[in-house]
Amino acid sequence: MRNILIVGIGTGNPEHLTVQAINALNAAAVLFIPTKGEAKAQLAEIRRDIVSRHVTRRDNRVVEFEVPVRQIAGRSYSQSVDEWHAAIAATYERLLLEVLEEGETGAFLVWGDPMLYDSTIRIIERVRALETVQFDYSVIPGITSIQALAASHRIPLNLVGKPVEITTGRRLSESFPQKSETAVVMLDGEQAFMKIEDPDARIYWGAYLGTEQEIIISGRLADVKEDILKTRAAARAQHGWIMDIYLLQKGADFEE
Ligand SMILES: C[S@@+](CC[C@H](N)C(=O)[O-])C[C@H]1O[C@@H](n2cnc3c(N)ncnc32)[C@H](O)[C@@H]1O
Incomplete structure (x- = not known):
């Protein structure tokens, strides 16, 4: 079975990571880094900096993926978020199937803490419900904003x-x-x-x-x-x- 770690990385200071988060990043064969377009390029840069400072294993793969953009035209707020989550779930599903081998661990680097105004946990549950890829997952807390x-x-x-x-x-x-x-x-x-x-x-x-x-x-x-x-x-x-x-x-x- 594949294993996913949803790791809270704090809110911009590479020293916000807990020892547990550093160990989790080092346990992962694949590190998933979201990119959100030019304007927020700095956020992906901070994640790369965290990886280069704290990850000591050299046999891992860093996989960057583009986060789908939320469409708002002609939709209510909840419709728009639901569609957006479905699009991100499809991206995660593809990543898990194509990038993560059976038995491997992959980590998602989540801004702040995954429980606060963040939908990574919801979306991972959504991918699980698709039943196209089997995995277990855990959450590692981070410093919130x-x-x-x-x-x-x-x-x-x-x-x-x-x-x-x-x-x-x-x-x-x-x-x-x-x-x-x-x-x-x-x-x-x-x-x-x-x-x-x-x-x-x-x-x-x-x-x-x-x-x-x-x-x-x-x-x-x-x-x-x-x-x-x-x-x-x-x-x-x-x-x-x-x-x-x-x-x-x-x-x-x-x-x-
Ligand atoms: C999608 S939420 C993610 C929150 C994140 N999971 C956390 O634990 O803080 C994004 C919001 O968090 C707040 N935020 C996150 N990082 C921040 C930072 N470095 N400085 C100020 N506000 C921040 C802002 O209100 C921003 O609109």
Whole structure:
């Protein structure tokens, strides 16, 4: 039977890898590296750097594959994601059949941790359900962008004894500040923080966390939001891509 390792590699800093992740990469005969077009070429470069720093075995094969692009025209969000996952599952199926020999181990290098806004596990399950290729798989955790954000700002994620909501830019208005006092916002292409009208809210924002281009800004939302907007736009124009995440918080420790 083939064996798959879904390995969390952290969010840009090659030192984010755990010892378990390094051992997993060294156990694999094949390392699968996704490429996502010119704009995000740096992300594939970071994965290559991780392999060259941490993988000591010399008999492995590194296989790069292009990730299909999500089509959105004329589809609802869930239709579009479902179709996209089916296309990626077909790519994985082909890779497993064509590149991985029976009895071999292959590793997928997953950004951050595979459990957080990542569908590798779902897609691997989808490939299994096709029943065209038999394999077993395990998941190796990694440092998430949430951990990288909190570490760079030197903050705990939650207020004492309080919950945290993790959401997307698209859904932020449903939760913060009326339902959640602490919200982590990921995948925000619309800068949803600009629409939060709350003079007491604080924001902890970070982009390219863990990489050499890392930028962080924090403060009262009303005071820093324009600065974040401008800094974000300039960085995106300069690098051709951006990944950013932020924590919004209202209230204080020991406040009921
Ligand atoms: C598809 S999700 C993947 C999350 C990843 N699995 C993790 O554990 O962080 C991509 C989102 O994660 C956040 N992200 C990932 N890496 C980041 C980084 N280095 N700096 C800032 N945000 C990052 C951004 O919100 C981005 O839109």
